Amino acid sequence: MSTIEPIPMKFRVPEIAFPMGWYRVADAAEIGHDTLKAVSYLNQQLIVYRTKSGAAQVADAYCPHLGAHLASHDGCIKDGAIVCPFHKWSWDGASGRCAGIPYSAVPPLEGLTLTLYPTREVDGMVLMWYHPQGAEPDFEPYASTALQRDAWILFDSHAWVSTSPYCDIFENLFDTAHIVQLHGAGKMPVMRTMEPMPHGLYVDYEMDPEAEEFGIGKLEINFTGVTAIHQLFEGPGWATNFIIASTPIDNERFIQTVRLYVKDLGSSLFNEQIGRPWIERFKYEVEQDFKVLDYKKHLPKPRLCGGDGPIYQYRAYASRYYV
Ligand code: FES
């Protein structure tokens, strides 16, 4: 086992760029009616809150008046209006417009607004739209029909900070050889379908329930662009749904979160019997991945061999999101 000092990204990625897409910035349950949550993602300082109508919203954290961080000191949100801690200007959370200046009768400058980002609340996550040139969203994030249709419990969630090249994180799913060589799985999974969808990509695998651990009969993955995935496993009488999202903090690090939903078997004992081994296995594999990925270099032209998995196909898909 070796230990390596952190290696700056400029030595490992030829061009550091964040892809356009929907990025998880909070869990929906963290954002209550009067929450003004400060987060730091994509080299930006942001706030997450709910508008008067209850919709989740992400905005730039800095007050357009004189640059105070809106969630610093006693900055707050009341009834959907954000009150800056510095001179107490208020900003309408839904439109971003200035809603009042307590000490001036002169109306605020026309067009002076807080910068808002397109925001969606999907499957327990708050997602914000990012485009390097500020363009509007041209697709919607994937929302699981299975999660909406059946009764599920949120079994567990977990977060890691990784120093892997961001562009390589979901490529890992298409690197089938490492699943045996690094993770020690019994056999390499075989992808059956890899189909572009409006939300991104749909992938499913050939499964032989007789040969699979847990008797897995179905594994399908839905990508939201290249920033989040839903991974649905089904076996006899059970189903699990992993929602995995990766959001860059800055050029050097990203946060990877996982939320594991288990189809409710009506008893916490049964749910535990399904959920526990799945989440433990998942964490074990992610941590094994990061032992290598956190130091790896992004090779624009990897030298692949037979049996390596559809890494180039994934890159062809992913390139659409890099502007
Ligand atoms: S900096 Fe926000 S009101 Fe002045």
Ligand SMILES: [Fe+2]
């Ligand atoms: Fe892996």
